Amino acid sequence: MSSSELFREPSWRGLRPALPEYVAAEPAVTDFICRTLGEYGAISQLLLGGCAVGMFRFQPAGGDAKLVKLVPESRRSSMMQAEDIATWLAARDAPVVAALPGYPVWDGDYGIVVMPYLHGRRVEASEQDMALLGRSVAQVQKKLASHPDRLRWERATAERLADLMVVRSSLATGRLSCGPNPERLATLARDPMLDFVLQDMERVPLHGDLNPGNVLIVDGKAILLDLEDVFHSVLPPILELVLAIERYVLVVVENDAHAVSAGRAFVKAWQSNMGVATVTGSTDLVRVFRSLALRSLCVLASAEQHGAAMPDEEWNKFFLLEQLAGRRAHAIALIFEEGVA
Ligand SMILES: Nc1ncnc2c1ncn2[C@@H]1O[C@H](COP(=O)(O)OP(=O)(O)O)[C@@H](O)[C@H]1O
Ligand SMILES: [Mg+2]
Numbered sequence: 643m644s645s646s647e648l649f650r651e652p653s654w655r656g657l658r659p660a661l662p663e664y665v666a667a668e669p670a671v672t673d674f675i676c677r678t679l680g681e682y683g684a685i686s687q688l689l690l691g692g693c694a695v696g697m698f699r700f701q702p703a704g705g706d707a708k709l710v711k712l713v714p715e716s717r718r719s720s721m722m723q724a725e726d727i728a729t730w731l732a733a734r735d736a737p738v739v740a741a742l743p744g745y746p747v748w749d750g751d752y753g754i755v756v757m758p759y760l761h762g763r764r765v766e767a768s769e770q771d772m773a774l775l776g777r778s779v780a781q782v783q784k785k786l787a788s789h790p791d792r793l794r795w796e797r798a799t800a801e802r803l804a805d806l807m808v809v810r811s812s813l814a815t816g817r818l819s820c821g822p823n824p825e826r827l828a829t830l831a832r833d834p835m836l837d838f839v840l841q842d843m844e845r846v847p848l849h850g851d852l853n854p855g856n857v858l859i860v861d862g863k864a865i866l867l868d869l870e871d872v873f874h875s876v877l878p879p880i881l882e883l884v885l886a887i888e889r890y891v892l893v894v895v896e897n898d899a900h901a902v903s904a905g906r907a908f909v910k911a912w913q914s915n916m917g918v919a920t921v922t923g924s925t926d927l928v929r930v931f932r933s934l935a936l937r938s939l940c941v942l943a944s945a946e947q948h949g950a951a952m953p954d955e956e957w958n959k960f961f962l963l964e965q966l967a968g969r970r971a972h973a974i975a976l977i978f979e980e981g982v983a
Pocket of ligand 2 (some may be wrong): 855856
C-alpha cells in the first residue's frame with residue numbers, strides 16, 4: 643500500500659454531518675442514469691455539506707426510490723471490495739444496505755452502484771439511538787469475524803499501520819513538517835503515551851469509520867453504510883467504541899450526565915450483543931482517544947506529503963479531539979465503567 647492511499651477524501655469535513663440536501667440533476671446525468679437503469683424517473687443529486695457528490699436519488703413513477711452512486715475509476719478497487727462485503731453481510735441479515743442484484747456495473751470511466759434508497763435520519767445522542775447503534779455495531783462485527791477474507795484484511799491492516807508508523811516517526815524526528823501547527827504535531831508524534839497500534843490487544847474486523855455520516859436510523863434500526871474501511875480495519879474493538887463515543891456523544895453533548903447515559907447505553911448494547919464479559923480491561927481510555935486523534939493526524943500528514951491540499955480546519959478538528967479526551971476524562975471513565983448496571 644502506498645502512503646497516498648491512506649487518505650480517502652471525506653464527504654464532509656466537519657464533525658456533525660447533516661442529512662443531504664437535494665437538487666435536480668443535470669439532464670445529461672439524468673439521461674445516463676435512466677439509460678443505465680433501463681427505467682425512467684425523477685433524479686435529484688445529493689448535496690453533502692452543500693457540495694455535490696456523485697450520489698443521486700432515483701424516484702420512478704410508481705415504485706420505490708433508489709440511491710445511485712457514480713464512482714470514479716480511482717476508487718474502483720475499494721468500492722468493489724466494500725460492495726462485496728455489504729452483499730455478504732446483508733445475506734446474513736446484518737444491518738447494512740447492499741447494492742441491488744447486477745450492481746455495481748462499469749460504464750466507461752465510472753462505476754455505478756444502485757441500492758435501495760433509505761428514508762432515514764441521523765443518530766441522536768439519546769440512550770435509545772445509542773443503544774440501537776451499539777447493537778448494530780456488534781451485529782456487524784460478529785458477522786465480519788467469520789468473513790473468508792479476514793486474513794487478507796489482517797495483512798492490509800498491518801501494512802497500513804506500518805505506513806502510518808513511518809509517517810509518525812518522520813513527524814517525531816522533524817523530517818516531515820506538516821499542517822498549521824507542526825510543533826504541536828511533532829510533540830504528539832513523540833509522545834510515548836500515545837499508541838494507535840495496541841500491539842497486545844486482540845483484533846477483529848471492524849467497520850473502521852463509524853463517523854455520524856456513515857449511519858442512518860431507519861425503521862428503528864441503525865443501518866451502517868460505507869464499508870470502505872473494513873478491509874484494513876482488523877483492530878482492537880475498543881478503537882471502534884472509542885470513535886463512536888467521541889463522534890456521536892462527546893462532540894455533541896457538553897453535559898456530562900447526558901453524555902454518560904447515552905454513552906453507557908451504547909457500550910452496554912454493544913457488550914450484550916457481542917456477548918463479551920469485559921470491554922476495556924485495564925486500558926487507559928483517555929490515551930486511546932488521544933491516540934486515535936494522532937492516527938488521524940498521521941493520515942492527514944501522509945496525504946499532505948503526497949500533495950493533497952489539507953485545509954487548516956481539518957487539522958484543527960483532530961487537535962481539538964485530542965484535547966477533548968483529556969477534558970472529558972471523567973465522563974469517559976463513567977461511560978466505560980464496568981460492573982455497574
Ligand atoms: N442507500 C441510501 N439511502 C439514502 N441515503 C443514503 C444511502 N446511502 C448513502 N446515503 C446518504 O449519503 C451519505 C454518504 O453516503 P456514504 O455511503 O457514506 O458515501 P461516502 O463514501 O461518500 O462517504 C450518507 O450519510 C447518507 O446520508
Ligand atoms: Mg461515508
